[in-house]
Amino acid sequence: MSTTERLLTDEVRESIQALFPRYPTRQAVTLPALHLVHEQFGYVPPQAVVEIAELLELAPAQVQDTLSFYGFFKQDKPVGRTRVWVCRSIACSARGGEELLEHLCARLGIRPGETTPDGRVTLEFAECLGACDFAPAMLANETLHKNLTKEKIDELIDSWK
Numbered sequence: 001m002s003t004t005e006r007l008l009t010d011e012v013r014e015s016i017q018a019l020f021p022r023y024p025t026r027q028a029v030t031l032p033a034l035h036l037v038h039e040q041f042g043y044v045p046p047q048a049v050v051e052i053a054e055l056l057e058l059a060p061a062q063v064q065d066t067l068s069f070y071g072f073f074k075q076d077k078p079v080g081r082t083r084v085w086v087c088r089s090i091a092c093s094a095r096g097g098e099e100l101l102e103h104l105c106a107r108l109g110i111r112p113g114e115t116t117p118d119g120r121v122t123l124e125f126a127e128c129l130g131a132c133d134f135a136p137a138m139l140a141n142e143t144l145h146k147n148l149t150k151e152k153i154d155e156l157i158d159s160w161k
Contacts, residue, residue, distance in 0.1 A: 006051060007045060007047040007048050007051060008037065008040075008048060008051045008052075009040070012036055012037060012040055013051075013055060015036050016029065016032075016033045016036060016052070016055055016056075017055065019032050019033070026056040026057055026058065027056065027058060027062065029056055030052070030056060030058070030062070030063055030066045031066060031070075033052045033055070033056065033063075034052070034063070034066060034067055034070075034073055037052065038072075038073055038074070041078060042074070042078030042079045042080075043073070043074040043075060043076065043077055043078045043079060044067055044073050044074070044075055045075075046075075049063045049064050049067060077115070078115075078119070079115060079122040080115045080116060080119050080120050080121045080122035081119065081120055081121070081160075082120060082121045082122070082140055082141055082160045083121075083122045083124070083140070083141055084104070084121060084122065084123050084124065084138060084139070084140045085124050085125065085126040085129065085138060085139040086100070086101045086104060086112070086123070086124070086125050086126065086136075086138045087125070087126050087127075087128060087129040087131065087135070087136060087137045087138060087139075088101070088125045088126065088127060088128075089127065089128040089129070089132060089135070091132035091135040092129075092132070092135040092136040092137060093136075094135070095135040095136050096136055097135065097136035097137075097148075100136050100138075100148050100149075100150065100153060101125065103150050103153055104123065104138075104153055104157075105123065107153070107154065107157050108121055108123060108157065110123050111123070112124055112125045120160055120161070121157075121160055126139065129144065131144055131146060134146030134147050135147075136148045140156065140160075
């Protein structure tokens with residue numbers, strides 16, 4: 001494949017190759033390579049699976065197996081700049097999490113699994129965020145938001161604009 005046909009940038013390819021010495025096998029580099037690609041594109045396009053497989057000297061099916069196992073990775077379209085997971089655990093539900101999820105859906109105009117038309121926010125739900133002491137909770141990118149209220153959610157939505 002010529003460099004003009006490549007989807008992955010030289011920088012991403014070099015970042016993947018830099019991982020080789022840190023892992024016992026090339027196959028073990030699959031998961032961190034997928035993270036690098038997901039960070040670049042907001043999802044993992046099919047062509048990227050092929051290119052990762054070539055770099056790791058694996059069959060594309062091996063990379064696809066790892067990709068499809070983890071719900072974090074999207075394969076069909078990019079996620080929003082802010083990716084929000086609302087916890088649906090029993091603790092969060094008991095403390096009003098479901099109502100807060102509905103409020104978030106109404107404010108954003110989307111349902112779980114969707115992205116706002118402007119690409120700003122992707123809304124998803126999590127079965128548990130491990131923050132039961134702080135229920136209801138949600139994760140926005142890498143920030144855990146605890147003891148949520150409608151007012152706190154409104155402030156967060158405004159900050160994502």
